[in-house]
Amino acid sequence: MADAVVLLSGGLDSYTAAAIARGEGYRLFALTVRYGQRHAHELQAARVVAAALGVARHLEIDVDLSAFGGSSLTSTAPVPKDRPLDGTEIPSTYVPARNTVFLALALAWAETLGADDVFIGVNALDYSGYPDCRPEFLGAFERLAALATARGVSGAAFRVHAPLLNLTKREIIRRGVTLGLDYGLTHSCYDPDPAGRPCGRCDSCRLRALGFAQAGVVDPLLGR
Amino acid sequence: MADAVVLLSGGLDSYTAAAIARGEGYRLFALTVRYGQRHAHELQAARVVAAALGVARHLEIDVDLSAFGGSSLTSTAPVPKDRPLDGTEIPSTYVPARNTVFLALALAWAETLGADDVFIGVNALDYSGYPDCRPEFLGAFERLAALATARGVSGAAFRVHAPLLNLTKREIIRRGVTLGLDYGLTHSCYDPDPAGRPCGRCDSCRLRALGFAQAGVVDPLLGR
Numbered sequence: 416m417a418d419a420v421v422l423l424s425g426g427l428d429s430y431t432a433a434a435i436a437r438g439e440g441y442r443l444f445a446l447t448v449r450y451g452q453r454h455a456h457e458l459q460a461a462r463v464v465a466a467a468l469g470v471a472r473h474l475e476i477d478v479d480l481s482a483f484g485g486s487s488l489t490s491t492a493p494v495p496k497d498r499p500l501d502g503t504e505i506p507s508t509y510v511p512a513r514n515t516v517f518l519a520l521a522l523a524w525a526e527t528l529g530a531d532d533v534f535i536g537v538n539a540l541d542y543s544g545y546p547d548c549r550p551e552f553l554g555a556f557e558r559l560a561a562l563a564t565a566r567g568v569s570g571a572a573f574r575v576h577a578p579l580l581n582l583t584k585r586e587i588i589r590r591g592v593t594l595g596l597d598y599g600l601t602h603s604c605y606d607p608d609p610a611g612r613p614c615g616r617c618d619s620c621r622l623r624a625l626g627f628a629q630a631g632v633v634d635p636l637l638g639r
Numbered sequence: 640m641a642d643a644v645v646l647l648s649g650g651l652d653s654y655t656a657a658a659i660a661r662g663e664g665y666r667l668f669a670l671t672v673r674y675g676q677r678h679a680h681e682l683q684a685a686r687v688v689a690a691a692l693g694v695a696r697h698l699e700i701d702v703d704l705s706a707f708g709g710s711s712l713t714s715t716a717p718v719p720k721d722r723p724l725d726g727t728e729i730p731s732t733y734v735p736a737r738n739t740v741f742l743a744l745a746l747a748w749a750e751t752l753g754a755d756d757v758f759i760g761v762n763a764l765d766y767s768g769y770p771d772c773r774p775e776f777l778g779a780f781e782r783l784a785a786l787a788t789a790r791g792v793s794g795a796a797f798r799v800h801a802p803l804l805n806l807t808k809r810e811i812i813r814r815g816v817t818l819g820l821d822y823g824l825t826h827s828c829y830d831p832d833p834a835g836r837p838c839g840r841c842d843s844c845r846l847r848a849l850g851f852a853q854a855g856v857v858d859p860l861l862g863r
Contacts (some may be wrong), residue, residue: 478744485751505789512747515787519743520702521850523736527709546792554784562776563739565729 419532419576420444420521423473425460427601428536429621431591432505433468435578436534438594439580444528446521450513451481451489456611460602463637467600473489476520486510494606496616500546500625506618508605514547518556519574526564534576540627541584543618553577592632599635640789643756643800644745647697649684651825651847652760657692659802660758662818667694668752670745674737675713677754680835682697684826691824700744710734711757718830720840724849726768732829738771741801742780749797750788751853760799765808765850767842777801808850818854823859 419441421433437443445468447461457477465473481489487507488494493616497504514537521533538547546552553575560573579587591598603623604613613620613636627634643665645657661667669692671685682699690696705713711731712718719730738761745757760855761772770776777799784797791797803811814820828837837844837860851858 453649470712473705476706480747482700483748483751485747487817505792509789511750511789512743512787515743515746515783516740519736519739522739523704523709523734524707526735527707537732546789547784547787552783552786555779555786559739559776559783560781562770562773562779563736563763565733565735565770568729 416435416438416442417532418442418528418530418602419534420446420472420520420525420528420530421534422536423461423465424536425457425464425601426481426536426603426619427529427598428538428587430464430511430555430598430601431587431594432534432536432578434591434594434596436576437468442551443468444530445470445522446524447473447475448520449475449515450510450516451479453488453571454602454607456607457602460600463600464578467597474524478516478520480510480513480516480541483511486538488605494617496614498618500618500621502542505544505546508543508618509545512547514552514576515556522564526566531566531571531573532576533574534578536579537577538579538582538584541622550577550580552565563619583629584627588626588630588632592630597635599637640664641696641756642664642666642668642752642754643758644670644749644752644754644840645758646745646760647685647689648673648760649681649688649825650760650827650843651815651822652762652811654688654820654822654825655811655818656758656802658815658818658820659805661692667692668725668748668754669694669697670703670748671697671699672744673699673701674734674740675703677825678714678829678831680831681826684824687824691821692826698748701794702740702744704734704737707735710737712829712858718841719836722842724845726766726840729768729770732737732767732789732842733769735770738776739780744794746784746797750790753790755790755795756800757798758802760803761801762808762811764805765846774801774804808846812850812854812856816854821859823858825862
């Protein structure tokens with residue numbers, strides 16, 4: 416049984432990606448990054464999801480990206496609501512270099528575990544247009560990793576798995592339902608109220624709602 | 640005047656690289672990472688060096704790489720002493736993916752600053768053989784950065800400057816002396832005593848001593 420590091424945010428996508436990794440026979444080492452996100456509610460969801468997945472270990476790492484600023488997700492700037500989801504513009508919720516930082520941390524852990532596989536729940540179809548969710552970015556990271564580590568130098572091939580990359584949100588949810596996942600454990604909203612209830616109007620809420628509607632499934636989060 | 644992020648450890652190399660950046664006309668934004676290193680004494684040196692350089696801003700970021708383990712620099716495992724410096728072996732002081740994490744953080748800050756230049760004091764001649772100090776690694780990071788960020792997507796060319804890459808330690812020290820740098824402000828030892836005095840026997844101490852001897856300069860740290 417090979418080990419894999421799975422980046423786990425507490426959202427629907429990373430839960431599904433991790434479950435796919437488990438289905439492929441990997442032993443899971445879940446990594447959650449507390450990066451100064453305003454929706455810290457997702458961290459609690461990540462713990463619940465990690466337990467539901469039965470991961471071998473769940474590690475939470477702090478990296479305060481809010482120190483750099485530049486994003487409405489790590490500041491008190493308003494999160495955009497009801498904006499067009501046509502991918503023509505990178506919204507203010509973009510966090511500079513976030514997935515580069517996340518993959519770098521995953522690479523660090525993978526090397527100490529002796530693992531060559533990382534799973535990330537990025538998606539380049541029903542998404543917010545973030546540059547670091549695209550296949551060319553992931554390929555460039557694999558090439559970097561081969562040069563960056565002692566394992567890479569000794570010939571190991573580091574792989575970034577993004578099993579949701581080319582799926583629509585509808586397909587992701589159908590896949591998760593087939594795998595028996597309980598999406599009621601997940602949290603997607605960028606701007607929840609103090610009780611953790613989703614706003615329903617940020618990109619993340621709307622992409623989620625669209626996916627459930629198109630999949631013909633009721634979002635279990637709505638009934639809670 | 641263009642802005643540049645400079646990775647500043649508190650050691651001799653990053654001080655020199657930052658001074659070279661300043662000499663090239665960049666306004667400096669110094670980034671120091673507290674990564675769980677046992678030689679935390681260098682953090683105080685980084686503050687002193689940043690002040691001496693007159694940086695526009697100095698930011699310290701915490702990323703606890705000791706949570707992953709895998710290095711004698713982030714654990715209580717013994718630091719190797721008096722080992723051959725022939726570059727045939729990667730020593731236990733190697734910290735998995737450290738420079739990948741550092742450059743990812745520098746990239747994040749650069750993007751929020753609207754900067755395209757990062758300076759790093761890596762050196763691939765008189766060094767410990769770490770894979771993430773080699774030119775092919777730095778080139779791969781530049782190619783990643785072009786794909787990772789909104790600035791990159793909009794056409795900005797992110798550059799990783801490593802002005803010490805092909806210099807010997809002797810040449811680095813000569814260069815710094817010419818620039819009027821006070822190396823007595825820096826700290827290089829991986830395993831200092833509780834008072835912060837260098838051990839004299841780790842790779843870092845020995846490379847430093849060799850460099851000063853070959854440059855024909857007395858290390859000002861020794862007199863303090």
